Amino acid sequence: MAAGRRGAGLRLCATVFLLDMAFCKGFVEDLDESFKDNRKDDIWLVDFYAPWCGHCKKLEPIWNEVGLEMKSIGSPVKVGKMDATSYSSIASEFGVRGYPTIKLLKGDLAYNYRGPRTKDDIIEFAHRVSGALIRPLPSQQMFEHMQKRHRVFFVYIGGESPLKEKYIDAASELIVYTYFFSASEEVVPEYVTLKEMPAVLVFKDETYFVYDEYEDGDLSSWINRERFQNYLTMDGFLLYELGDTGKLVALAVIDEKNTSIEHTRLKSIIQEVARDYRDQFHRDFQFGHMDGNDYINTLLMDELKVPTVVVLNTSNQQYFLLDRQIKNTEDMVQFINNILDGTVEAQGGDSILQRLKRIAFDAKSTIVPSH
Numbered sequence: 001m002a003a004g005r006r007g008a009g010l011r012l013c014a015t016v017f018l019l020d021m022a023f024c025k026g027f028v029e030d031l032d033e034s035f036k037d038n039r040k041d042d043i044w045l046v047d048f049y050a051p052w053c054g055h056c057k058k059l060e061p062i063w064n065e066v067g068l069e070m071k072s073i074g075s076p077v078k079v080g081k082m083d084a085t086s087y088s089s090i091a092s093e094f095g096v097r098g099y100p101t102i103k104l105l106k107g108d109l110a111y112n113y114r115g116p117r118t119k120d121d122i123i124e125f126a127h128r129v130s131g132a133l134i135r136p137l138p139s140q141q142m143f144e145h146m147q148k149r150h151r152v153f154f155v156y157i158g159g160e161s162p163l164k165e166k167y168i169d170a171a172s173e174l175i176v177y178t179y180f181f182s183a184s185e186e187v188v189p190e191y192v193t194l195k196e197m198p199a200v201l202v203f204k205d206e207t208y209f210v211y212d213e214y215e216d217g218d219l220s221s222w223i224n225r226e227r228f229q230n231y232l233t234m235d236g237f238l239l240y241e242l243g244d245t246g247k248l249v250a251l252a253v254i255d256e257k258n259t260s261i262e263h264t265r266l267k268s269i270i271q272e273v274a275r276d277y278r279d280q281f282h283r284d285f286q287f288g289h290m291d292g293n294d295y296i297n298t299l300l301m302d303e304l305k306v307p308t309v310v311v312l313n314t315s316n317q318q319y320f321l322l323d324r325q326i327k328n329t330e331d332m333v334q335f336i337n338n339i340l341d342g343t344v345e346a347q348g349g350d351s352i353l354q355r356l357k358r359i360a361f362d363a364k365s366t367i368v369p370s371h
């Protein structure tokens with residue numbers, strides 16, 4: 001009798017699950033060749049997929065949830081999916097080269113999504129990119145609200161100017177990553193000191209930085225470098241993203257489950273340097289920690305001891321290791337200064353020899369199972 005009830009319960013759960021799936025799918029439109037002519041009337045968030053692609057299958061339930069939530073909050077953005085193998089000419093027109101590819105299409109513009117494939121991250125991207133390129137902050141209350149809501153955001157302060165034109169150009173390229181606002185001087189918090197106007201500021205890490213054309217160079221490049229918080233919990237995706245910034249990444253490689261002093265100490269040292277030496281190092285360095293050494297070992301083609309500190313140049317695959325344990329903040333600052341003045345030798349890189357080593361390492365990793 002009990003077994004019968006259990007079986008009926010399981011069948012009911014399975015039915016509810018399938019109904020949920022079908023319900024969510026109802027908010028994602030299957031797109032065909034007619035999409036090319038009809039799409040410009042609306043803003044579209046589209047998943048270009050291939051039926052045989054494993055990553056696409058993994059994304060499907062998340063995509064259905066995105067469709068449901070966008071509909072339930074009354075978003076103007078329509079959610080769709082297109083089999084890029086069946087409609088390859090349309091997919092190639094939108095620059096689809098791999099699967100899945102997520103794009104937001106707004107008028108003649110197509111924005112690539114490059115973030116983590118989670119429901120919240122995809123929806124955040126859709127809200128940011130579908131709205132105004134530069135959003136006005138009309139009051140101090142609105143400014144404070146944005147500070148609570150966003151960990152990193154950029155603000156242009158002032159009237160019409162060549163700098164504003166550069167800011168608009170940068171925003172049109174980088175809106176896929178971060179938020180852009182404009183405000184008058186009266187709206188900015190009292191603790192902000194501006195030597196001249198107009199100005200572009202980034203607010204992050206409970207402080208702000210002012211763009212200086214002489215010190216910082218091209219505005220777009222500066223925004224691309226400054227769009228990250230100073231200290232981050234790293235993963236492979238973030239390290240890949242940081243490759244575009246030109247910054248070196250100082251990383252504590254630790255086991256987060258290990259609460260021993262040697263693991264927690266290294267993480268604290270990196271956090272202290274990031275906080276206390278921000279003005280000195282933030283132009284050249286990004287700081288953070290990574291849980292476990294699997295990804296780093298693959299990157300370095302070496303077995304890195306945990307815990308340890310490594311400094312990565314993600315743009316050319318070079319890295320720096322100290323031949324002794326870092327004991328305190330002063331040790332870490334000395335290590336960074338030695339890297340900057342060239343007295344610590346870089347390892348790795350992307351030379352022909354390193355590329356051959358990479359081919360051999362990848363082949364070995366494929367053949368030999370990890371223990």
